Amino acid sequence: MTALDLTPRVASSGPTTSDTLALVGRCLRRSTRQLDTLLLAVALPVMLLLMFVYVFGGAISAGMAHASYVDFVVPGIVLLTAGYGASSTAVDVANDITGGIMDRFRSMPIRSTGVVTGHVVASLARNALSTGLVIAVALLIGFDAGASFGGWVAALGLVALYVLAMTWIAVAIGISASGPEAASGFTFVILFVPYVSSAFVPVDSMPSVLESIARWNPVTPVADSVRALLLGHTPATSTVLAALAWCVGLLVVGRVSAGLLFRRAR
Amino acid sequence: MTEPIIAVRGLRKSYGDLTVLDGLDLDVERGQVVALLGPNGAGKTTTVRILATLLAADGGTATVAGHDVRTDPGAVRAAISLTGQYAAVDDLLTGEENLRLMARLSHLPADERRTRPARLLELFGLTDAARRPVKTYSGGMRRRLDLAASLLSRPQVLVLDEPTTGLDPRSRGDLWDVIRAVVAAGTTVLLTTQYLEEADQLADRVVVIDHGRVIAQGTPAQLKAGVGAAYVEVVTAAGTERIETDGSLDDVARILSGLDAREVESWQVRTPTLDDVFLTLTGRPADETADRAADDATPVLQETR
Numbered sequence: 001m002t003a004l005d006l007t008p009r010v011a012s013s014g015p016t017t018s019d020t021l022a023l024v025g026r027c028l029r030r031s032t033r034q035l036d037t038l039l040l041a042v043a044l045p046v047m048l049l050l051m052f053v054y055v056f057g058g059a060i061s062a063g064m065a066h067a068s069y070v071d072f073v074v075p076g077i078v079l080l081t082a083g084y085g086a087s088s089t090a091v092d093v094a095n096d097i098t099g100g101i102m103d104r105f106r107s108m109p110i111r112s113t114g115v116v117t118g119h120v121v122a123s124l125a126r127n128a129l130s131t132g133l134v135i136a137v138a139l140l141i142g143f144d145a146g147a148s149f150g151g152w153v154a155a156l157g158l159v160a161l162y163v164l165a166m167t168w169i170a171v172a173i174g175i176s177a178s179g180p181e182a183a184s185g186f187t188f189v190i191l192f193v194p195y196v197s198s199a200f201v202p203v204d205s206m207p208s209v210l211e212s213i214a215r216w217n218p219v220t221p222v223a224d225s226v227r228a229l230l231l232g233h234t235p236a237t238s239t240v241l242a243a244l245a246w247c248v249g250l251l252v253v254g255r256v257s258a259g260l261l262f263r264r265a266r
Numbered sequence: 267m268t269e270p271i272i273a274v275r276g277l278r279k280s281y282g283d284l285t286v287l288d289g290l291d292l293d294v295e296r297g298q299v300v301a302l303l304g305p306n307g308a309g310k311t312t313t314v315r316i317l318a319t320l321l322a323a324d325g326g327t328a329t330v331a332g333h334d335v336r337t338d339p340g341a342v343r344a345a346i347s348l349t350g351q352y353a354a355v356d357d358l359l360t361g362e363e364n365l366r367l368m369a370r371l372s373h374l375p376a377d378e379r380r381t382r383p384a385r386l387l388e389l390f391g392l393t394d395a396a397r398r399p400v401k402t403y404s405g406g407m408r409r410r411l412d413l414a415a416s417l418l419s420r421p422q423v424l425v426l427d428e429p430t431t432g433l434d435p436r437s438r439g440d441l442w443d444v445i446r447a448v449v450a451a452g453t454t455v456l457l458t459t460q461y462l463e464e465a466d467q468l469a470d471r472v473v474v475i476d477h478g479r480v481i482a483q484g485t486p487a488q489l490k491a492g493v494g495a496a497y498v499e500v501v502t503a504a505g506t507e508r509i510e511t512d513g514s515l516d517d518v519a520r521i522l523s524g525l526d527a528r529e530v531e532s533w534q535v536r537t538p539t540l541d542d543v544f545l546t547l548t549g550r551p552a553d554e555t556a557d558r559a560a561d562d563a564t565p566v567l568q569e570t571r
Contacts, residue, residue: 004385006451008422011344011373022370026356033358033399100352104415107318108371109344 076199093174146232168254
């Protein structure tokens with residue numbers, strides 16, 4: 001082995017796509033190393049699904065028009081999981097900042113937003129896994145998806161958009177949080193938001209105050225649209241537009257504030 | 267004389283009412299090792315963060331390798347490597363994976379990207395731990411991996427922010443050896459430290475900063491000459507006395523033989539500390555680190571009864 005060369009050199013400074021790919025690879029690898037977190041992200045949704053269908057389902061569906069509660073609740077579980085999975089990005093980003101590795105990345109000749117892109121792509125990948133598993137288990141226990149191929153694509157596309165929006169909000173929160181512990185508080189907030197929506201029960205079954213909150217909850221139009229699409233129905237145009245407006249709106253707010261906070265952190 | 271590789275003029279930074287940098291000037295010649303010495307809160311880390319393009323200054327200018335940190339941060343980043351106070355490595359990845367990632371992000375040529383990580387792991391004695399996740403590493407191993415990551419890119423300027431704080435004496439010595447090798451290869455090093463001994467061991471020039479300004483600079487020898495060399499500290503019922511010595515056995519023996527063994531409660535030979543430098547330069551102790559510096563005073567010989 002020849003001696004290690006320590007002679008100074010000038011690095012090529014231009015940021016490349018290869019940088020971003022390397023950072024995406026880093027975050028995917030991290031996801032596979034946090035086995036407890038990954039198992040929780042995969043097992044929790046399936047357990048919630050089984051609990052809602054078999055424990056609460058009988059009582060809930062007694063008062064509902066839907067033929068079977070599993071048909072109603074699948075989109076709710078998917079969105080709950082997606083929001084929760086996305087929100088853990090806040091902890092990852094906060095970890096990078098307090099741990100010092102963000103400083104290293106930012107002092108390297110790369111576009112440092114690639115670090116964040118890595119986390120966002122990893123979040124999408126983790127959610128694709130958990131969503132796929134929830135739907136597979138749901139189909140096994142009698143979820144009667146009547147969707148055409150186009151319906152599936154539209155439903156999953158909307159879920160992906162929702163995940164993307166929640167992930168970018170999580171990134172902004174992770175950058176502004178004082179540390180990973182503070183950022184993890186956000187994951188709990190996100191975990192509870194879907195309960196006051198049409199994700200698990202129809203909103204008109206709630207007391208009037210909660211009903212109005214639930215009608216304005218962004219999860220409601222998204223859940224209603226995904227539910228209709230998966231069951232092979234045509235969702236109301238106004239519902240789909242509301243769902244898209246919320247997702248795109250939250251995505252823009254998250255993306256822009258993450259960018260501003262990232263720059264201000266200098 | 268060639269252009270300095272780091273040139274800082276009138277650098278200012280404040281957070282609200284708190285002034286951290288108050289018109290700091292600094293020149294570092296190519297190939298030099300310069301130590302920024304000062305207590306906590308003196309502005310060392312802020313200076314380093316501005317030079318590493320992590321923080322924007324409120325006023326003044328700074329260029330690194332001929333590039334302005336404000337207008338051309340990309341070119342500055344291509345020339346430097348930063349090792350901060352916290353080991354900036356990914357806990358969940360292995361040591362080897364960390365270095366491979368950094369090698370790719372440093373835009374090393376393909377052949378070096380393959381070979382350099384393993385060689386650096388070897389240089390830092392981490393070969394056996396290469397395939398273990400970093401979260402299983404000790405503090406010293408993390409610091410070594412961190413420095414290895416900084417050396418991957420063969421930087422022109424290596425910036426080290428308190429590189430050995432919290433390390434045991436042996437790891438500290440090992441790290442110093444690596445820094446010397448890097449310097450011998452032509453790298454410019456800017457390091458911050460709270461330890462006069464570290465500055466003494468490594469630096470060609472020491473810049474003492476306090477409250478965001480340079481209060482003294484020179485070679486380690488020049489600085490210590492101003493403070494005085496070693497001294498014998500003698501504690502008696504009457505109080506503590508300091509007797510200057512050149513540190514040689516003959517001189518210490520001469521001083522000790524002049525003492526009355528029945529009166530002396532304890533004695534030791536001490537070398538000047540950061541606190542002594544501060545006391546001499548400012549007429550007051552380096553308040554924020556007074557306690558710590560007292561602990562760091564290196565007892566060369568000691569006897570207590």
